Structure formats: C-alpha cells, structure tokens
Amino acid sequence: MEWTIQELATRAGITSRTLRHYDRVGLLAPSRVGANGYRYYDAGAVARLQRILLMRRLGMGLPAIAAVLAEEVDTCDGLRAHITTLEEERDRIDRQLRSVRHTLDALQAGMEPRMDVMLAGFNDHYKDEVISRWGERAFQVSNDWWHGKTLDQQRAWKQAAEDLVAAWVEAAKAGVSPTSEQAQSLAARHIRWLSQIPGTPTAEGDRECSIEMVKGLGDMYVDDPRFADMYDDAAGAAFVRDALQAYARTRM
Template identity: 85%
Template sequence: MEWSIQELAARAGITSRTLRHYDRVGLLAPSRIGANGYRYYDPTAVARLQRILLMRRLGMGLPAIAEVLADEVDTCDGLRAHIAELEEERDRVERQIRSVRHTLEALQAGAEPRMDVMLAGFNDHYKDEVISRWGERAFQVSNDWWHGKSLDQQRAWKQASEDLVAAWVAAARAGISPTSARAQTLAARHVRWLSEIPGTPTADGDRERSIAMVKGVGDMFVDDPRYAAMYEDAAGAAFVRDALQAYARTRM
C-alpha cells in the first residue's frame, strides 16, 4: 500500500511543497518515485511523517527533529517515547482545563479570598521540593487529586488546614509540653490530615516511610521560613516539630 504525495499531503493537513521540503532537508524521502516523476509513500514513510509532525507540534525545529531521527535505532522505541510525551501534554492540558473551570466557578460564585492559592493547585509552587523529598508520584497524584476537587471542596479542605494550624498556634501559646496529651492529639490529627492526601506515604500505609515523612515535615517547619511563619514564629514551629516527632517515635 502506498499513497501519492497529493494524497498524503491532504490526509496530513500539509502541502505537497512541505513534503518536498522535508525530502530536500533529509527528513523524509519518498518510498519511490514513479516513471512519471510522482512521489509515493509507503506505511513506513507515513509513520516517519507522523513522528515529524508530532515533534513539530511540540515546538521542535527541523534540525532538532533530524537529530532525533538520526540517533534512533528502533522506530517503535521512538513511538513509545512520543506516546509518553503526548500523555504528558494531555495531562498538562487537562490541568489547565480544570484550572480555568475553577476560575469560572469562582467568578460565578463571587469568590475572592486567596484565589491565587486555590487556583494554583495544592502544591504547584513546591513541585521541585515535593519531588525531591517524596518522589514524582507523590507530586503528580496529590496534584491531580487537588485539581480534581470542586471549588467548594477546595475551600473546605483549605479551611480544615487553616483550622489545624490555628489549633497548633493556640497550643504553642498555651506553653504546654510537645509530649502532652493535647499536643499528641494534635499530632495525630496532623498525621490524619496528611493521610488524606493521595500519593503520600501516610496515604499509602507505608509505616517506615510515613514515620520518616512526619519527622521530615516537622524539620521542614523549623528549617524553612515559609513554613515557620505559618506557626507565628520559630518557637511555634519548633513546638509543632517536637510534637510530631514525638508522635512518630512512639505512636506510629
């Protein structure tokens, strides 16, 4: 089976001139040239054109595409790589759709407070940090979980989070011990809060990694000024850290 240059161009949504240019620059030669001088393309050539068009849509220039095709040994491996790239692009577009949908819902509901945070996503701002600490899956799963929530669900979850922080601040102000019953009850509540986020070790039920995560979260509250400020000051952050680490040592 083969197709003429006019048939292939029409099916691909490009011009015959583009196909001839691809031949001139060494990207895509016709499978054969007939006695009449017409160019014909077989399925292998069409598969190569498909890959060229995919890379063009990803913003690659012709020289870069030529390098990719020249370096490849196995066409199927190349197609698998493109499938993975297209799936990533699909996921990105789906996240954008969800974000815009949330914006529309917010405008219709007259919502204003901290929309930048709600619409940015659960942990987009800390993507690299989340991945470095807990892996790519932890970020992706939790991020998809957050973006999959409705605006009302996002609001409710953020309110619960703010209530938890407020409870920690009140406990720290009270001057109680991090190992007291009140502090340890808050620590248990904090761990339950973490377990509600898909992709985390606490959600997965991985005890050893959960303990490491809870201890690491406690350290992060003290070491990172962004988090320490949530608990008013360094002393408040240290109180939360000590309570969480005591809970991790004795109750997890």
C-alpha cells in the same frame, strides 16, 4: 497498502508541495516512484511522516528533526519517546484547563480574582522542599490532586487545614505537654490529614517512610520561618514538631 502523494497530503492536512520539500531535504522520501512519475508512500513512510508532524507541532525545525531521525536506530523506540512527550503535553494542557475552569468558577461566584491564592497547587509554595525530601513524583501527584479539586472542595480542604492549625495553636498556648494525650490526639489528626494527600508515604502506607516524613516535617516547621508564622510563633512550631516526633517514635 500505498497512497499517492495527493492522498497522503489530504489525509495529513498538508500540501503535496510540503511532501516534495520533505523529500528534497532528506526527511521523507516516497516509498517508490511509479513509471508515470507518481510518488507512492507505504505504511512505514506514513509512520515517519507522523513523527515529523509531531515534532513540527512541538516547535522543532527541520534540521533538528532530521538530526533526531538520523540518530535513531529503532523506529519503535522513537515512537515510544513521542508517546511520552505527548502524554506530558496532555498533562500540561489538562492542568491549564483545570486552572482556567477554576478562574471561571471564581469569577462566576463573585470572588475577588486572586488566582495566585485560589489556583496555587497544594505544595506549589514548597515545591523545592517537597522534591528534595520526597521526590518529583510526590510533588506532581499531590499537585495534580489539588488542581483536580473543584473550588468548593479546595475551600473545604483549606478550612480543614486552618482548623487543624488553630487547634495546634490553642494547645500550645494552653501549655500542654507535647506528649500529653491532647497533643498526641492532634498529632494523630495531623497524620490522618497528611494521609489524604496522594503521593505522600502516609497515603501509600509506607510505614518507614511515613515516620521519616513526619519527623522531617516537624523539623521543617521549626527551621522555616513561614511555618513559625503559621503556628503563631517559633514556640508554637516547636510544640507541633515535638508532638509529631513523639507520635512518630511511639505510635506509628
């Protein structure tokens, strides 16, 4: 099939003048020019125009687009690359939509609009640590999971986390041993809590990586002052570390 320049311009939402300009700068030539001077475009030309319009929408200038198209050997590879780019853009927009919906929910609920607290991804404050220890995918999957929750679900999750921390602090202040049944029960609860977070080894059932993760978390609780504050003091953080690492050695 072929389309005239007017038909293609109308379908693409651009002007025939734009198509003639693309021809002049070497981006998109017509498939053929009829004896009457009319320009015709076949399916291959339309596919090329689709790619040009996609790159324009991504903010690329015409010289940059020309360079990309000139370097490509296989059109299908180029289309696959565009699919990947579009999927990433779709995911970014989806995250923005979820954030805006959360903001609206918070405002309608009459909450103080501190979106930095309510909308932060589960691991946002510890992004670098998560990526360095467990990779980009672990961060992205868990972060998307958090942003996919409703405001009520986020509140419930945070409350469960606060309850767990409070239980750790209470046990540490009571002076129980990290290897005691009480401490080991808390360690099991802590690991069940971790297993609810997509992207973590515990959620994916990877035993060896789960053991490594639990031990690494224990070390991070002690090494990072933010966690010492969370568990009341450095001694509390050390108690959590020792209990988790004992559990990882003997019960995982």
